[in-house]
Amino acid sequence: MTDSLSKKIEQIAKEEFGFAQVGILPLEPTETFGEYANWLERDYHGEMDWMHSEGRKEKRENVKNIMPSAKTIVTLAYSYYTADIPEAVLNDPSRGIFAKYAWGRDYHKILKKKLLLLINRIEEVVGQDVDAKAYVDTGPILERALAKRAGLGFVGKNSMIINSALGSYFFLSEIILDLECEPLVQNNARGGCRACTKCIDTCPTKAIVEPFVIDARKCISYLTIENRSSIPEAIRPLMKNRIYGCDICQEVCPWNSTAKSKSHSSDWLEADIEKQAPLLTDLALLDEQAFLERFQGTPIMRVKRVGLLRNVAIALGNWGDDKAIPSLELLAADENGLIAEHARWAMDQIH
Ligand code: B12
Known part of the structure; x- marks a missing residue:
């Protein structure tokens, strides 16, 4: 056991790769796996069938099932706070709002590269090859459960990991190592939500069905990104102008207004109105x-043109202004049936 290895990993991760927080722990079965199993049982995952596909549940239950030689898990937080969209822009129904994390290049690739380079640096430090795996978001890992255990934050009522210094605008990622390291637990899980229910009260679709639990089928983030089919008509008006992901439960969180996350911005994200909240009428003109050309390399590629323009059609309908009609006529004539169906619904909202 190398006493100073954990401190060295933390130092390199922060100084050389810009991570804001690092926690290092020996492997243990996931303490809150039961919460996850209940969540699936209640169908809160909607169409995200990959969440309980063969073998993946076991991996979430215990990281050992991903890598039997694993001894240690390094959990890292990377802040992506850039700026807040001004209130007047958020409430401008002619503009479509993108979630903060999507105002530039895709974080998955950027952070994965940082993690792989960090593994190289760990190998240099220990002077030998290391068996390791790196994950950002998409692995069969319960990242929030790990982050909570590593003291990177507490679980907020909006289910976000909230860090008392950073707020909640940070990505999580992990490195699994076959090395033994000294435990390194951070002290940023203090605070908690106490009596505050702002996120629960403000969520337009009431997706926070009880404190700490999200029904993804109602969550605007899920509806605009992960749901590939028609969006239920009753929910469409509630989505207002959110066209890719949603940050409402974070925007209203007091921890984000006071947190110091503002000093750790991700340089690949831009607080530029064309990235944050472009005009819906401009987006409606986008052919394949x-x-x-506009979205290659960004997270928006996940929903493809069809998903984005489906969401744009809803937002144009929610705008409710005659100025939206030429765009909606164009979308109603789109050869993609999903876009056309949502555009016809939107026209009915205006007439
Ligand atoms: C599926 C998924 C979604 C789904 C479902 C979200 C959800 N709340 O479950 C949808 C598409 C809706 C979604 C939306 C978003 N997501 Co998402 N998502 C994931 C993903 C891939 C899996 C999450 C999961 O397993 N959910 C099932 C629930 C049951 O598990 P959980 O949320 O992890 O909760 C665990 C613990 O919190 C604990 N727990 C649960 N309840 C309770 C209660 C108490 C009292 C306690 C103590 C503990 C506890 O048990 C759970 C299981 O271990 C993770 C990445 C990953 N691999 O983990 C990213 C992740 C959670 N998402 C992330 C982000 C940024 C978002 C969005 C902000 C994106 C956006 N702007 O649109 C929104 C936020 C919506 C919200 N309030 O959650 C970040 C969160 C970072 C953070 N600071 O917490 C993650 C970690 C991705 C990353 N690598 O950075 N997401």
Whole structure:
């Protein structure tokens, strides 16, 4: 056991790769796996069938099932706070709001590269090859459960990991190592939500069905990104102008207004109105080629043109202004049936 290895990993992760927080722990079965199993049982995952596909549940239950030689898990937080969208823009129904994390290049690739380089540096430090795996978001890992255990934050009523210094605008990622390291637990899980229920009260679709629990089927983030089919008509008006992901439960969180996360911005995200909240009428004009040119390399590629323009059609309907009609006529004539169906619904909202 190398006493100073954990401190060295923390130092390199912060100083060389810009991570804001690092926790290092020996492997243990996931303490809150029961919460996850209940959540699936209640169908809160909607169409995200990959969440309980063969073998993946076991991996979430215990990281050992991903890598039997694993001894240690390093959990890292990377802040992506950039700026807040001004209130007047958020409430401008002619503009479509993108979630903060999507105002530039895709974090998955950027952070994965940082993690792989960090593994190289760990190998240099210990002077030998190390068996390791790196994950950002998409692995069969309950990242929030790990972050909570590593003291990177507490579980907020909006289910976000909230860090008393950073707020909640940070990504989580992990490195699994076959090395033994000294435990390194952070002290940023203090605070908690106490009596505050702002996120629960403000969520337009009432997706926070009880404190700490999200019904993804009602969550605007899920509806605009993960749900590939038609969006239930009753929910469409509630989505207002959110067209890719949703940060409402974070925007209203007091921890985000006081946190110091503002000093750790991700340089690949830009607080530029064209990235944050473009005009819906401009987005409606995007054909396949123009969509690719504009969004290649960004998280928006996940929903493809069809998903984005489906969401844009809803927002145009929610705008409710005659100025939206030419765009909606164009979308109603789109050869993609999903876009056309949502555009016809939107026109009915205006007439
Ligand atoms: C599926 C998923 C979603 C789904 C479901 C979200 C959800 N709340 O479950 C949808 C598409 C809706 C979604 C939306 C978003 N997501 Co998401 N998502 C994931 C993913 C891939 C899995 C999460 C999961 O397993 N959910 C099932 C629930 C049951 O598990 P859980 O939320 O992890 O909760 C665990 C603990 O919190 C604990 N727990 C649960 N309840 C309770 C109660 C108490 C009292 C306690 C003590 C503990 C506890 O048990 C759970 C299981 O261990 C993770 C990445 C990953 N691999 O973990 C990212 C992740 C959670 N998402 C993230 C982000 C940024 C978002 C969005 C902000 C994106 C956006 N702007 O649109 C929104 C936020 C919505 C919200 N309030 O959660 C970040 C969160 C970072 C953070 N600071 O917490 C993650 C970690 C991705 C990453 N690598 O950075 N997401």
